Amino acid sequence: MAPDPDPSRPDPTGSDADQSSARSKKVRERDARPIVWMIAFLVIAMCVYFVLLGQRGVDLITSGTAVGIGIGIGVLILPFLGIWMIAATLRAGIEHQRLARAIAEEGAELDVSEMPRRPSGRIEREAADALFARIRQEWEADPDDWRNTYRIARAYDYAGDRGRAREMMKRAVAQYRGRA
Incomplete structure (x- = not known):
C-alpha cells in the first residue's frame, strides 16, 4: 500500500506534538505570491500615475505663465516624493520580512495562537x-x-x-x- 500523499491528513505514526507543529507551520507558511502580485500591481499603477502627473507638471511649466511655472514645479516634485515613499516602504517591508524569517528559523517568534481574540481578530x-x-x-x-x-x-x-x-x-x- 502506497503512503498517503495528502499532507492535510495526520500521519498515523507521528505524535500529536509533531502533527500540531506541522499544522501550525503550514498555517504560517502561506503562499506569498498573491500579496507580491498585488504589491507589484500597485507599484506599477503608482508609476503610471507619477508619469501622468509629471507630464501635467511639464505642461504647466511650458504654459509660460508665472503661476503655471510655479504650480508645474510643485507638481513635478510630487512624483519624486512618491517614488521615494514607495522605495522606503518596500525596503522597510523587505527588511522586516528578513528579520521575521530569521526569528522564525531560531524559533524565537512570539506565539500568540492561543491568546483570546476579539471578534475582529485582534488580541484581547x-x-x-x-x-x-x-x-x-x-x-x-x-x-x-x-x-x-x-x-x-x-x-x-x-x-x-x-x-x-x-x-x-x-x-x-x-x-x-x-x-x-
Whole structure:
C-alpha cells in the first residue's frame, strides 16, 4: 500500500506534538505570491500615475505663465516624493520580512495562537498587555540584542501602539545590520 500523499491528513505514526507543529507551520507558511502580485500591481499603477502627473507638471511649466511655472514645479516634485515613499516602504517591508524569517528559523517568534481574540481578530487588550509586560522584561535585560528588540516591536504592535512598534522595528533592523 502506497503512503498517503495528502499532507492535510495526520500521519498515523507521528505524535500529536509533531502533527500540531506541522499544522501550525503550514498555517504560517502561506503562499506569498498573491500579496507580491498585488504589491507589484500597485507599484506599477503608482508609476503610471507619477508619469501622468509629471507630464501635467511639464505642461504647466511650458504654459509660460508665472503661476503655471510655479504650480508645474510643485507638481513635478510630487512624483519624486512618491517614488521615494514607495522605495522606503518596500525596503522597510523587505527588511522586516528578513528579520521575521530569521526569528522564525531560531524559533524565537512570539506565539500568540492561543491568546483570546476579539471578534475582529485582534488580541484581547488584557492578553496583549500581559504579553507586552513579559516581553518588555526580556528586552530590558538585553536591549542591544536585535531579537529582543524585534520581539518588543511585535508586542507593541499586538498591544495597539503602532508608533512605538515602528520605532522599535527600525531599531531592530539597525541592530540586525550592525551585528558581528
